[in-house]
Amino acid sequence: MFRFWLERQSIQFVARKCTVSRDTVRKYRQRQNWDGRLAKIRQEAQEKQDDSSAKVLADNLKFAKYAKGKVLELMQVGAPISRSPISDLDRLIRLELLLLGYSDSRPPEGYNNDLRHIPTQELLRMKRELEAVT
Numbered sequence: 001m002f003r004f005w006l007e008r009q010s011i012q013f014v015a016r017k018c019t020v021s022r023d024t025v026r027k028y029r030q031r032q033n034w035d036g037r038l039a040k041i042r043q044e045a046q047e048k049q050d051d052s053s054a055k056v057l058a059d060n061l062k063f064a065k066y067a068k069g070k071v072l073e074l075m076q077v078g079a080p081i082s083r084s085p086i087s088d089l090d091r092l093i094r095l096e097l098l099l100l101g102y103s104d105s106r107p108p109e110g111y112n113n114d115l116r117h118i119p120t121q122e123l124l125r126m127k128r129e130l131e132a133v134t
Contacts, residue, residue, distance in 0.1 A: 001014050001018050001020075001025060001028050002028075002032065002034055002037070004017045004018065005029065005034050005038070006038065006041075009038070011025045011026060011029070057099060060099055061096065061099045061100070064092055064095045064096040064099060065096060065130050066130050067092050068089065068092040068093065068096060068130075069126060069127040069130040070127070071085060071088055071089050071092060072089070072123050072126075072127065073123065073124065073127050075089070076120050076123055076124070
């Protein structure tokens with residue numbers, strides 16, 4: 001009966017499928033706490049979905065940070081990256097901000113994405129740290 005309850009939460013539906021009276025379904029529903037069981041199943045499913053979504057988000061954030069580090073490294077040594085490396089870097093910064101939850105991809109107040117003031121050695125140190133994460 002509980003399997004039919006999961007399919008459609010209707011006493012009449014369960015009674016018809018199991019060829020029992022509605023009173024019988026009501027008794028089993030109450031005795032076996034079908035509503036509580038269903039709520040627990042839904043909560044566990046939501047937690048699994050949340051964990052899965054969090055993992056995907058974390059993986060994407062790692063990739064964005066790693067890619068940003070690689071672009072910075074190549075820019076510092078003057079290696080050819082693309083036709084517009086600044087635009088590539090800007091897109092990666094915006095992607096990172098989006099993944100961090102800033103929906104309009106504008107940096108939060110106080111965020112400085114101008115990287116010219118960061119010494120080369122510091123950029124390379126940051127790159128090594130990003131590589132250690134991935």
